[in-house]
Amino acid sequence: MHYLQHAHAARSRRWHPEIYKRLCRESIEGISLLNAARVEPELGTPARGGLPATIAERTTEGWRLTGHKQYTTGSPILSYFVVWARTTEDEPQVEVFWFRATLPGLRIVETWDHLGMRATGSHDLILENVFIPSEYALNIGPISAAPSFDPLISTWGSLTVSALYLGVATSARDWLTKYLWERSPSNLKEPLATLPRFQTAVGEIEALLFANNRLIYSLGSRY
Structure with a gap:
């Protein structure tokens, strides 16, 4: 998720150059992770359209955000969040914000307890009147505006997620x-590894891992 958000930021024209330089510098010099907070109890994911319930109210110096996000992967250790919110105009627009995880009014509620996935820390993010300076507003537009499709971003997303799954399967x-x-x-007096059935099963696994590895590295070189 961290790499995906960096890819979006690197190719976006909405990020303030100095702000993005700072993000890159912090990511290199220490642990400075970021991820998007998009899913909500009412909306689900905004990937297929719809207005988020999170409110962004404009002020003279920036914005104030109030809302509730779910499934925020890595939330206990993130340094930054990227958040989708709706404006308070008569015809609301959707705005994307980037901000530090230590801002006043921001808190993490530990709701995530899924067996086998607890380490992802995908807890709830609560925003209560969180102030965001204007330069941290990344993108704004009407809900009817179709999101721009970037084939390289789509490819990068497929590549990183596939590599993650390959790593899990290899382990x-x-x-x-x-x-x-x-x-x-x-009753066998020999390791299970000596049985033909297990040798065949491991061989099938090896063949699948080999094919996946070749596909991923081929895609990476083409990217």
């Missing part, structure tokens, strides 16, 4: 092969 393979060599049932 599972490593665990399995170690277990098959360590486990020796008393």
Whole structure:
């Protein structure tokens, strides 16, 4: 998610150059992670349209945000959030904001407790009258405006997520092969790894991992 947001920021014309330079510098010099907070209890994901319930009220010096986001991956350790909100005009527009996780009025509610995915820390983000300076507003437009499609961003998203899944599958393979060599049932008196059925299963896994690896690295080189 951090890499995906960086890709969006790098190719966007809406980011203030000095602000983006600071983000890159912080990301290199220390742990400075960012991710988007988009999903809401009422709306779900805004990827298919719809107005977010999070409100952005304009002030003389910037904006004030109030709302509730869900499934904010990495929230306990993020340094920055990218948030979608609706304006308070008669014909609301959608605005995207980037801001530091330490702002007053921002808090994380630990609602995420999914077996096998607890480490993602995808908790709820609560915004209560959080002030955002004007230069941190990244994009604004009517809800009817179709989002621009960037094929390189789409490719990068597919590449990074696929690489993540390949890493998970490779780790599972490593665990399995170690277990098959360590486990020796008393009735077999040999490791499970010596059985043809397990050798065939591991071979099928290897073939799939090899194909996935080639596809991902090929896509990476073309990108």
